[in-house]
Amino acid sequence: MKFCMVLEFFTPHYNGGGERRYYELTKRLVECGHQVDVLTMRVKDAPDHETINGVNIHRLGPVIENPPIRSKSDFIKYFKCVISWIRTHNYSIIDAQAYSPLLSGLVASKVTKTPIIATIYDTSCNSQDQWIQFSRLASIAEKTLTKLPYDKILTISDATYNSLVNDFGVSESKLKMLYIGVDIKGIDKVKAEPKGENHILFVGRLVPHKHVDHLLEVVNNIKDKIPDIKLTIVGKGVEKDNLVEYIKEHNLEDHVEFMCDLENDELTYQMKIANMLVLPSTREGFGMVLSEANACHTPTVAYASGGVVEVVEDGVSGYLIEPENKEQLQEKILYILKNKDVECELSQKGRMHVEAKFDWDSIVNDYIKLAYEIINNKK
Structure with a gap:
């Protein structure tokens, strides 16, 4: 054909x-x-x-x-x-x-x-x-x-x-x-360092419905409890200027970094070294980055919108949050960061979930x- x-x-x-x-x-x-x-x-x-x-x-x-x-x-x-x-x-x-x-x-x-x-x-x-x-x-x-x-x-x-x-x-x-x-074979070819501590990843377009601002609020709220908290934002879009302004206003420069235009292997590397991937989006047909993160043995936290509920198995590969519930979003992020055994269990089961379904x-x-x-x- x-x-x-x-x-x-x-x-x-x-x-x-x-x-x-x-x-x-x-x-x-x-x-x-x-x-x-x-x-x-x-x-x-x-x-x-x-x-x-x-x-x-x-x-x-x-x-x-x-x-x-x-x-x-x-x-x-x-x-x-x-x-x-x-x-x-x-x-x-x-x-x-x-x-x-x-x-x-x-x-x-x-x-x-x-x-x-x-x-x-x-x-x-x-x-x-x-x-x-x-x-x-x-x-x-x-x-x-x-x-x-x-x-x-x-x-x-x-x-x-x-x-x-x-x-x-x-x-x-x-x-x-x-x-x-999910390109599991391609993901497995990428070598990465062991996961560090307190590293959150977002991957996606910087547009209003992705609500990266909610994630920045969480980081701002917990930075005193976890001084070495780090958020890596991979993506670009119309919301970037607003996000940068929020970072400056709340002195988050030491906690947040931006990346864009990453090759597939570079993106996989970032997923492998993160402690979790968070997608606070209120409109997702699927949420491809969530299944890819799980394939990288990285837990996921996401708003339960659209097809996301079919990608994230709540309590197994990650956690589903009521859309726009920033308090619950913060609670689950803190729970994973403070409980390494929970992170490890979600990592293992998330990988198994992807292998079976995608x-x-x-x-x-x-x-x-x-x-x-x-x-x-x-x-």
Whole structure:
């Protein structure tokens, strides 16, 4: 088969959970003998065409200076470029990622009579902090785009699956759920020092719904009890300036460090040396960093939102917290930091949980079967 993946950005120039999922999926599709083209927006200082692990990356349309920030005109130009590209290339199937690529992918699908999978990671909760840009327009677009006539909608958690059915009226016959896998072999190849003490890690975009500010409040509250507390924040985004301002106002410079644009091995190293990974997010389709942390023998603490409840086994691989309950968040973080035996037990059981539930090989095999079924049904 020849796959066309449509998404706005791709690794290594943007490393969101969705982008990293496509990276892991597409390289395995190539290993299985399939051809893969990825169509993304152009990014400053990135080549228009390159091949990564056998995957052909084609960057089209406007040049984006600071992903993921883009203008309405950027969306329109990219939309036109995607349709033009697919019209002049032959593909077995198109896979378009939510949300803006869905429309261009669908139009191209109809024009070329190519079957299409719509990949939707999560849905909004109609809250102002759930969108990075154009929140009112994005909310309207979500309601429209979820109802378009794709051949299949692929979700990555039961939570998103159920939301599409119950909140957006999507027929279950149109839906398929496949989890995001974990590259356990790749993780195990990365060597790291033994874990230190009192080291917390956050990995993700610095956007409002990730609530990194809640984590900073916790660090500020416990720094007198644990003077050597350290928080490493891996990511970038629109909230960084606000976070830096909070750090300065509360004299947290010695307790917090920022990192960004880490390669996969560098990110794995940070997960391995941390005592826990914390994700205080109120919108997550899955929470890929949580399963990866567990694979690194690192416990997790997260708000119980969306697909997170399917990744973290509460009290086994980590702890689930009532969303926005900062007191409970602080309580569980302190509990792990003060009880090394608890940290060790969560570490061991978390690794076992990932091995049993999130194997990439079986997930990719199911994805290939799904693609064949869709193509055959289209004939």
